[in-house]
Amino acid sequence: MNRTVERIEVETFSHATESMEKVIEAVSKMRLPKEAIMIEKTQGHYGNEIHVLKANIKRPAQIRAFFDSPFFLSIRKDLYDTIPERMDEKGFLYFRTDKQDLALDIFRLNDRGDVRAFIKILSYPFRREKVIENAKKLFGDRPEGY
Template identity: 35%
Template sequence: MGSIPTQLEVEVYIHATESVDKVINSLIDLLTTNAPIIIEVLYGHYGNPIYKVSSVIKDEELAMKIITRLCSSMTNRNQLMETISARVDSGGNIFIRLDKQEFAQGHVVLSDGDDVVRIKVKVGGDNNGQVSPLLGGSGF
Protein backbone atom coordinates (compact mmCIF):
# COMPACT_ATOMS: atom_id res chain seq x y z
CA MET A 1 0.00 0.00 0.00
CA GLY A 2 1.39 3.41 -0.92
CA SER A 3 1.07 6.83 0.64
CA ILE A 4 -2.49 8.05 0.67
CA PRO A 5 -3.96 11.16 2.28
CA THR A 6 -6.29 10.10 5.07
CA GLN A 7 -7.12 13.60 6.27
CA LEU A 8 -6.56 17.17 5.18
CA GLU A 9 -6.70 20.08 7.62
CA VAL A 10 -6.77 23.72 6.54
CA GLU A 11 -6.62 26.75 8.84
CA VAL A 12 -6.35 30.47 8.23
CA TYR A 13 -6.80 33.58 10.37
CA ILE A 14 -8.35 36.64 8.74
CA HIS A 15 -7.96 40.03 10.40
CA ALA A 16 -10.42 42.94 10.27
CA THR A 17 -8.28 44.80 7.73
CA GLU A 18 -8.41 41.89 5.27
CA SER A 19 -11.15 40.80 2.90
CA VAL A 20 -12.90 37.92 4.61
CA ASP A 21 -14.92 37.16 1.47
CA LYS A 22 -11.86 36.93 -0.80
CA VAL A 23 -10.03 34.50 1.47
CA ILE A 24 -13.10 32.34 2.08
CA ASN A 25 -14.01 32.28 -1.63
CA SER A 26 -10.45 31.22 -2.50
CA LEU A 27 -10.70 28.52 0.16
CA ILE A 28 -14.00 27.29 -1.29
CA ASP A 29 -12.43 27.24 -4.77
CA LEU A 30 -9.59 25.07 -3.48
CA LEU A 31 -11.63 22.76 -1.27
CA THR A 32 -14.76 22.48 -3.42
CA THR A 33 -18.26 22.96 -2.09
CA ASN A 34 -18.31 19.45 -0.58
CA ALA A 35 -15.84 20.35 2.16
CA PRO A 36 -17.13 21.63 5.50
CA ILE A 37 -15.87 25.09 6.42
CA ILE A 38 -16.04 26.35 10.01
CA ILE A 39 -15.83 30.07 10.73
CA GLU A 40 -15.15 31.21 14.30
CA VAL A 41 -15.13 34.85 15.33
CA LEU A 42 -12.40 35.68 17.82
CA TYR A 43 -11.52 39.10 19.18
CA GLY A 44 -8.14 40.80 19.39
CA HIS A 45 -6.77 42.82 22.29
CA TYR A 46 -8.64 45.95 21.19
CA GLY A 47 -11.89 44.15 20.39
CA ASN A 48 -11.18 43.83 16.68
CA PRO A 49 -12.68 40.73 15.04
CA ILE A 50 -10.35 37.97 13.89
CA TYR A 51 -11.89 35.17 11.87
CA LYS A 52 -10.53 31.66 12.25
CA VAL A 53 -11.54 29.68 9.19
CA SER A 54 -10.87 25.96 9.18
CA SER A 55 -11.81 22.77 7.44
CA VAL A 56 -11.10 19.10 8.11
CA ILE A 57 -11.58 16.68 5.24
CA LYS A 58 -11.61 13.02 6.27
CA ASP A 59 -12.72 11.64 2.90
CA GLU A 60 -9.58 10.17 1.26
CA GLU A 61 -10.85 10.65 -2.30
CA LEU A 62 -11.79 14.29 -1.70
CA ALA A 63 -8.48 14.92 0.09
CA MET A 64 -6.58 13.53 -2.90
CA LYS A 65 -8.59 15.71 -5.32
CA ILE A 66 -7.79 18.78 -3.24
CA ILE A 67 -4.08 17.93 -3.08
CA THR A 68 -4.05 17.42 -6.84
CA ARG A 69 -5.76 20.78 -7.38
CA LEU A 70 -3.41 22.47 -4.91
CA CYS A 71 -0.26 21.06 -6.49
CA SER A 72 -1.32 21.76 -10.07
CA SER A 73 -2.11 25.39 -9.14
CA MET A 74 1.11 26.01 -7.21
CA THR A 75 3.43 28.54 -8.85
CA ASN A 76 6.54 27.34 -7.01
CA ARG A 77 5.99 23.57 -6.83
CA ASN A 78 9.71 22.88 -7.33
CA GLN A 79 10.34 24.71 -4.06
CA LEU A 80 7.91 22.34 -2.33
CA MET A 81 9.78 19.28 -3.57
CA GLU A 82 13.16 20.82 -2.71
CA THR A 83 12.05 21.56 0.86
CA ILE A 84 9.82 18.54 1.43
CA SER A 85 12.03 17.00 4.14
CA ALA A 86 11.54 20.12 6.26
CA ARG A 87 7.78 19.94 5.74
CA VAL A 88 7.28 16.34 6.91
CA ASP A 89 7.18 15.23 10.54
CA SER A 90 8.18 11.83 11.93
CA GLY A 91 4.64 10.52 11.37
CA GLY A 92 4.79 11.34 7.68
CA ASN A 93 2.40 14.28 7.93
CA ILE A 94 3.00 17.02 5.37
CA PHE A 95 2.81 20.68 6.41
CA ILE A 96 2.27 23.27 3.68
CA ARG A 97 2.04 27.02 4.25
CA LEU A 98 0.61 29.27 1.54
CA ASP A 99 0.93 33.04 1.28
CA LYS A 100 -2.48 34.30 2.45
CA GLN A 101 -2.44 37.53 0.45
CA GLU A 102 -1.58 35.69 -2.78
CA PHE A 103 -4.18 33.05 -1.93
CA ALA A 104 -6.87 35.74 -1.59
CA GLN A 105 -5.98 36.81 -5.15
CA GLY A 106 -6.40 33.26 -6.42
CA HIS A 107 -2.69 32.33 -6.51
CA VAL A 108 -1.18 29.32 -4.75
CA VAL A 109 2.28 30.36 -3.52
CA LEU A 110 4.37 28.72 -0.79
CA SER A 111 5.40 30.87 2.15
CA ASP A 112 7.36 30.38 5.32
CA GLY A 113 5.99 33.54 6.91
CA ASP A 114 3.38 33.91 9.62
CA ASP A 115 0.50 35.33 7.55
CA VAL A 116 -0.38 32.06 5.86
CA VAL A 117 -2.97 29.46 5.03
CA ARG A 118 -1.84 26.37 6.96
CA ILE A 119 -2.42 22.96 5.41
CA LYS A 120 -1.71 19.65 7.11
CA VAL A 121 -1.95 16.44 5.13
CA LYS A 122 -2.18 13.30 7.26
CA VAL A 123 -0.77 10.40 5.32
CA GLY A 124 -1.74 6.78 5.82
CA GLY A 125 -0.49 3.54 4.42
CA ASP A 126 2.95 1.98 4.47
CA ASN A 127 4.83 5.16 3.62
CA ASN A 128 7.89 4.92 5.86
CA GLY A 129 7.97 8.71 5.82
CA GLN A 130 8.08 8.77 2.01
CA VAL A 131 5.62 11.39 0.78
CA SER A 132 7.20 12.22 -2.58
CA PRO A 133 5.15 9.54 -4.38
CA LEU A 134 1.98 11.13 -2.99
CA LEU A 135 3.00 14.54 -4.25
CA GLY A 136 4.35 13.04 -7.45
CA GLY A 137 0.88 11.71 -8.20
CA SER A 138 -0.56 15.12 -7.49
CA GLY A 139 0.74 17.12 -10.37
CA PHE A 140 4.48 17.22 -9.61
Protein backbone atom coordinates in the same frame (compact mmCIF):
# COMPACT_ATOMS: atom_id res chain seq x y z
CA MET B 1 -6.29 1.69 -4.07
CA ASN B 2 -3.96 1.97 -1.10
CA ARG B 3 -4.81 5.16 0.74
CA THR B 4 -1.78 7.31 1.51
CA VAL B 5 -3.47 10.43 2.90
CA GLU B 6 -5.60 10.36 6.03
CA ARG B 7 -6.65 14.01 5.97
CA ILE B 8 -5.78 17.55 4.97
CA GLU B 9 -6.31 20.48 7.32
CA VAL B 10 -6.17 24.15 6.39
CA GLU B 11 -6.46 27.12 8.74
CA THR B 12 -6.43 30.88 8.26
CA PHE B 13 -8.16 33.91 9.72
CA SER B 14 -10.12 36.95 8.70
CA HIS B 15 -9.59 40.22 10.56
CA ALA B 16 -12.40 42.72 11.08
CA THR B 17 -10.88 44.84 8.28
CA GLU B 18 -11.06 41.96 5.79
CA SER B 19 -14.03 40.61 3.89
CA MET B 20 -14.68 37.11 5.20
CA GLU B 21 -16.39 36.22 1.92
CA LYS B 22 -13.22 37.12 0.01
CA VAL B 23 -11.08 35.08 2.40
CA ILE B 24 -13.40 32.08 1.94
CA GLU B 25 -13.28 32.59 -1.83
CA ALA B 26 -9.47 32.73 -1.72
CA VAL B 27 -9.02 29.51 0.29
CA SER B 28 -11.68 27.81 -1.83
CA LYS B 29 -9.17 28.02 -4.70
CA MET B 30 -7.44 25.15 -2.90
CA ARG B 31 -10.62 23.21 -3.77
CA LEU B 32 -11.73 22.97 -0.18
CA PRO B 33 -15.45 22.20 -0.04
CA LYS B 34 -17.27 25.22 1.39
CA GLU B 35 -19.26 22.94 3.69
CA ALA B 36 -15.96 21.74 5.22
CA ILE B 37 -14.95 25.28 6.24
CA MET B 38 -15.80 25.94 9.88
CA ILE B 39 -15.72 29.48 11.26
CA GLU B 40 -14.89 30.31 14.86
CA LYS B 41 -15.17 33.84 16.24
CA THR B 42 -12.55 35.17 18.62
CA GLN B 43 -11.15 38.52 19.70
CA GLY B 44 -7.79 40.09 19.15
CA HIS B 45 -5.67 41.73 21.84
CA TYR B 46 -7.52 45.03 21.48
CA GLY B 47 -11.00 43.51 21.31
CA ASN B 48 -11.14 43.43 17.52
CA GLU B 49 -13.16 40.59 16.03
CA ILE B 50 -11.24 37.82 14.29
CA HIS B 51 -12.76 34.87 12.44
CA VAL B 52 -10.67 31.69 12.39
CA LEU B 53 -11.46 29.53 9.36
CA LYS B 54 -10.62 25.82 9.54
CA ALA B 55 -11.20 23.07 7.02
CA ASN B 56 -10.63 19.38 7.68
CA ILE B 57 -11.11 17.13 4.66
CA LYS B 58 -11.06 13.36 4.96
CA ARG B 59 -13.20 12.00 2.14
CA PRO B 60 -11.17 10.49 -0.71
CA ALA B 61 -13.04 12.53 -3.36
CA GLN B 62 -12.34 15.77 -1.47
CA ILE B 63 -8.68 14.85 -1.00
CA ARG B 64 -8.43 14.04 -4.71
CA ALA B 65 -10.01 17.42 -5.57
CA PHE B 66 -7.37 19.19 -3.46
CA PHE B 67 -4.53 17.31 -5.19
CA ASP B 68 -6.05 18.06 -8.61
CA SER B 69 -6.43 21.78 -7.87
CA PRO B 70 -4.36 24.35 -9.80
CA PHE B 71 -3.04 25.46 -6.39
CA PHE B 72 -1.60 22.05 -5.51
CA LEU B 73 -0.34 21.36 -9.01
CA SER B 74 1.57 24.66 -8.82
CA ILE B 75 3.25 23.88 -5.47
CA ARG B 76 3.73 20.12 -5.91
CA LYS B 77 7.36 20.29 -7.10
CA ASP B 78 8.37 22.71 -4.32
CA LEU B 79 6.71 20.45 -1.75
CA TYR B 80 8.41 17.39 -3.24
CA ASP B 81 11.81 19.08 -3.02
CA THR B 82 11.33 19.96 0.67
CA ILE B 83 9.46 16.92 2.04
CA PRO B 84 12.06 15.94 4.69
CA GLU B 85 12.20 19.50 6.08
CA ARG B 86 8.41 19.79 6.23
CA MET B 87 7.64 16.34 7.66
CA ASP B 88 7.37 15.83 11.42
CA GLU B 89 7.81 12.61 13.39
CA LYS B 90 4.07 11.84 13.31
CA GLY B 91 3.66 11.95 9.53
CA PHE B 92 2.32 15.50 9.19
CA LEU B 93 3.63 17.45 6.20
CA TYR B 94 3.34 21.17 6.97
CA PHE B 95 3.26 24.08 4.54
CA ARG B 96 1.98 27.63 4.26
CA THR B 97 0.76 29.96 1.58
CA ASP B 98 -0.62 33.49 1.54
CA LYS B 99 -4.32 34.33 1.30
CA GLN B 100 -3.56 37.50 -0.70
CA ASP B 101 -1.65 35.37 -3.23
CA LEU B 102 -4.56 32.92 -3.39
CA ALA B 103 -6.98 35.81 -4.02
CA LEU B 104 -4.77 36.93 -6.93
CA ASP B 105 -4.42 33.37 -8.33
CA ILE B 106 -0.74 33.28 -7.40
CA PHE B 107 -0.16 29.73 -6.24
CA ARG B 108 3.10 29.27 -4.36
CA LEU B 109 4.47 28.25 -1.00
CA ASN B 110 5.17 31.04 1.47
CA ASP B 111 6.68 29.87 4.75
CA ARG B 112 5.50 33.07 6.44
CA GLY B 113 2.05 32.94 4.86
CA ASP B 114 -1.14 33.28 6.83
CA VAL B 115 -2.74 30.11 5.46
CA ARG B 116 -1.39 27.11 7.37
CA ALA B 117 -1.94 23.60 6.14
CA PHE B 118 -0.87 20.06 6.75
CA ILE B 119 -1.32 16.74 5.03
CA LYS B 120 -1.37 13.62 7.21
CA ILE B 121 0.57 10.95 5.30
CA LEU B 122 0.07 7.30 6.26
CA SER B 123 2.39 4.32 6.29
CA TYR B 124 2.10 0.80 7.65
CA PRO B 125 4.07 0.07 9.72
CA PHE B 126 4.66 3.67 10.72
CA ARG B 127 8.20 4.90 10.18
CA ARG B 128 9.19 8.43 9.25
CA GLU B 129 11.34 7.15 6.37
CA LYS B 130 8.38 5.21 4.96
CA VAL B 131 6.11 8.26 5.33
CA ILE B 132 8.62 10.37 3.38
CA GLU B 133 8.79 7.66 0.71
CA ASN B 134 4.96 7.64 0.46
CA ALA B 135 4.89 11.44 0.22
CA LYS B 136 7.46 11.35 -2.60
CA LYS B 137 5.32 8.83 -4.49
CA LEU B 138 2.29 11.04 -3.93
CA PHE B 139 3.96 14.28 -5.06
CA GLY B 140 6.18 12.83 -7.81
CA ASP B 141 5.62 12.96 -11.57
CA ARG B 142 3.09 10.12 -11.44
CA PRO B 143 1.10 10.64 -8.25
CA GLU B 144 -0.34 7.51 -6.69
CA GLY B 145 -2.44 6.67 -3.67
CA TYR B 146 -4.57 9.65 -2.69
